[in-house]
Amino acid sequence: MDxxxxxxxxxxxxxxxxxxxxxxxxxxxxxxSEPDGYWVISGQNPVFVSEFKDAxxxxxxxxxxxxxxxxxxxxxxxxxxxxxxxLAQRDTALAEAARFAPGIRLLNQEPWDCxxxxxxxxNNRIPMIMxxxxxxxxxxxxxxxxxxxxxxxxxxLSVVDETELRSCKxxxxxxxxxxxxxxxxxxxxxxxxLDSATKTLKLRLMEINGVGPKIADCVMLFxxxxxxxFPADVWIVRIMRKLYxxxxxxxxxxxxxxxxxxxxxxAGYAQQYLYHYARTQKIA
DNA sequence: GACCAGGTATTGC
DNA sequence: GCAATACATGGT
Numbered sequence: 001m002d003x004x005x006x007x008x009x010x011x012x013x014x015x016x017x018x019x020x021x022x023x024x025x026x027x028x029x030x031x032x033s034e035p036d037g038y039w040v041i042s043g044q045n046p047v048f049v050s051e052f053k054d055a056x057x058x059x060x061x062x063x064x065x066x067x068x069x070x071x072x073x074x075x076x077x078x079x080x081x082x083x084x085x086x087l088a089q090r091d092t093a094l095a096e097a098a099r100f101a102p103g104i105r106l107l108n109q110e111p112w113d114c115x116x117x118x119x120x121x122x123n124n125r126i127p128m129i130m131x132x133x134x135x136x137x138x139x140x141x142x143x144x145x146x147x148x149x150x151x152x153x154x155x156x157l158s159v160v161d162e163t164e165l166r167s168c169k170x171x172x173x174x175x176x177x178x179x180x181x182x183x184x185x186x187x188x189x190x191x192x193x194l195d196s197a198t199k200t201l202k203l204r205l206m207e208i209n210g211v212g213p214k215i216a217d218c219v220m221l222f223x224x225x226x227x228x229x230f231p232a233d234v235w236i237v238r239i240m241r242k243l244y245x246x247x248x249x250x251x252x253x254x255x256x257x258x259x260x261x262x263x264x265x266x267a268g269y270a271q272q273y274l275y276h277y278a279r280t281q282k283i284a
Numbered sequence: 285g286a287c288c289a290g291g292t293a294t295t296g297c
Numbered sequence: 298g299c300a301a302t303a304c305a306t307g308g309t
Contacts, residue, residue, distance in 0.1 A: 026290065122291035128307065129290085171305030176292085212292050233290035275290075 001076045003066060009059040010066040011052065016080035018103020019049060019056050025104050025276040027222050029117040029130045032148065039147045041137075042073055043110040046147030075105045083269050091262060093243045094270055097277035104272055107222060111191040112184060113151045114223035115205075118215045119176050128169075135168045154185035176210025183208055191224065198226050227268040230259040236271060239278035 001014040023031045023038055030041040037050030037059075047070060048059040058070055071077065084102065088095035116136070120129045133151075140152035140160065157165075158181035165174040184190045193201040198220065205216040217231035232240070232255055240255045241247060244262075263270040277283070 118290075121289090123289060123304075124291090124306080125289045125308075132306095166305080169306065172292095172303085173305080210292065214291060218290070231290070234288090235290070279290090 003063075003071075003076075005063055006057065007059075009057055009061055010063060010070075011055050011057050012074075012076065013055045014076055016084070016103055017056060017074070017076070017105055018101070019051055021101045021103045021276075022074070022105045022107065025101065025272060026126060026279065027272060028107055028109060029120075029126070029133050030113060030151070032134075041144065041147060041150065042069070043113060044142060044144070044150035045069060046144045046150075048147070072108050075108055078105070080105060080269075083266055087263065087266055087270055087273075091270075094263075094273060097273040100277050100281075101273065104276060106227065106269060106272060108225065109223040110151065111219060111223040112154060115180055115184070115208075115211075115215075115219050116151065116177065118218040118222075119173055119180055119208075119210055120170065121218070122173065122210070122215065124173075132169050136170075139168065154181045157181035158185045173210060176208070179209040180211065193224065198229065201226070221268045221271070228260075228265040230256060230263070230267040230271045232256060232259075232271075233275070235275055235278045239274050239283050242283060 001012065003010050003012045005011075019038065022028075023040070032039040034048075037048055037057075040047050040049055047061055050057050050059070056074075058066060061070065084095075084098045087098060117129060117133060120132050134148065136152055136157070137149035140156050141149040144150050157177060160178070162174050162178060165177060170177060190204075193204070196204075201220060201224065202213070202216045205211050205219055206213065211219075214231050214233060217229045220226035221229050221231060230236075232252060237252065237255060240258065241250055244258050245254070250258075259267050259270065
């Protein structure tokens, strides 16, 4: 990966990085598509990004901002060529899924953004999740100019009335958001766990009302660097059954075990290639 | 109108 | 423990 100061922004040349695939593959809910690029918001920080001559241009940021924030946000120090090679060697189906969207990168999101997004994700659709996130940001987050609004701070959401939250189309998830906001606001070390076992971290997340195993896995994978976890939603269950269980409705535990065995510490990447492949190919 | 969506909590056995 | 069901909302 190389990067340069360019036109008051930073130009990134990187293998295996497709902006559209990365933003729209279902891992992230805080972007807005524009004719010439995307607005991306991470916590309180916006950036406008666009494809530019086989590279990605992050507009109007300094080198320091790039190095301190966006470099890791876009996971630019990871060798995805090697990841895909390793996965493809073991598994032809996965090789095909990765070839289908070879420019996907797993983002390193702000944990609170990610938790909020995936609480909204349950029994919901991605466009709706994005819309509700935006509504919450408009009402309870800080203005960021042209980019929109920052993610509401946990405390600011924790003091909102449940009825009012429901008017943002959160539905039955409103009390879950309140519980998450209260717990995170009350403990500024809530997401700290660099030295914790993945299982410990998962149990802590699942103490939040409305956070079960799947949402906990998503938060760990997409914002806490646990790339070995394998969030299994309806799409993943479907494609895993088709690919590895001869179409039979194998139990979730068997699917998880299969993923762990085949993909090991790369299970999270495998999950995202498979998820995107299943969803866009409508594989059932 | 029935059915579904990046699930989870609750209930009943 | 595990299967069935409700849950808000909007799209097909």
